[in-house]
Amino acid sequence: MTDCDVRLDLMESIWDEFVRVAAPIQSGRCTAVEALTRFGAAARGQSVYDGGVHIGRLFRTVFLIDYFTNPVFRSELQHVLNRGEAVHTVQRAIHIGKIPSELTKHHESLAAVSSSLALLTNAVMAWNTMHMQRAVGQIEAMSGDVLRAVDLRRIAPTYLEGINLRGTFDFPIARYADRVLPSLVDGLSVKMSFALRDAGRSPNCNCHRCRKKPSIRWAVVHL
Template sequence: MTASLFISKLQASPRQNNLTYALQEYGQLIKTSFILRYLQSQQLRRRINAQLNKGEELHALRSWLWLGSDGMIRRKQQESQNDSASCLTLVTNMVLLWNTVYMQDILKQLQSEGYAIDEAHFEYLSSGTYEHINRLGEYSFTDPNESGVPRRPLRNSNSTLNS
């Protein structure tokens, strides 16, 4: 039996169904166990908070990229609404990709300069920052590798790490 069929059968049953009651109680046990682990472990709280911050950073990026209409889609047609949402997703993904490419370049540069790169720290990196992005600037949709347009050079790591 598939999970969806199982759930639909339980939802069609009367509310007093013993199996439904047992599954609800089991879900509450799992939730209670998680809450106790969360309260007990500072490391777990930090990891969850870091992930929540990344999600909020992504929402802030999307809000920042949305230039008009105060973040509201003001189109009445479903297709136009989908187009607006798809364009926002495309631009957001372009910023995330751009940041990821530059973070990879920075990590490669640091590694080539002899700095130890601990992959355990990668979970703290986020490509959702946007303070360095000029959203009103020029846009080019050509592949920089094909057009020969070089990427902006990285800063000197010695000057930024020591200050």
């Protein structure tokens, strides 16, 4: 269903004033946030606000026509949206859980959290990009073919499989071995042997009956 609710006469009447609002934003003398604060919902009822609403409806109509009638445009838009969602997935993997309430009470602390998360996300994507470029160079050197840009643009540097996001846990058992296992301390070396044995299984037997049973596992830790 369509509704012809775009008023061209109202857009024409406020066009000069609307240009004066948009020009400082274009030149950088005024931010879009400041302009929206001044001419946002609080300015409802003013002529420039009402005319801006109809201009927005006109641009949205053009966008929807392109989206539904142009498959290439629709595909590119979906590609951009998927890329943005992939970045959000990286951010959710880096920061698990909710932001502490004491950090959400002030704009400065919330901006610091957002900036820190953006910095770590960019570091992850930069690391992935470096290794992706190295892999592309190796593939081209081995095959002699140049990878097409149309294929490379479909690969996003947002993979997390090769990144340890939680650090490495180190348990210095040797430092506290005399306290934890005083009866097994022998000089500078402690050997702990653990075995999970299934009754009737021979460690050197490879017959059909023994292969069905769980294998014997020996773990020796040298400290």
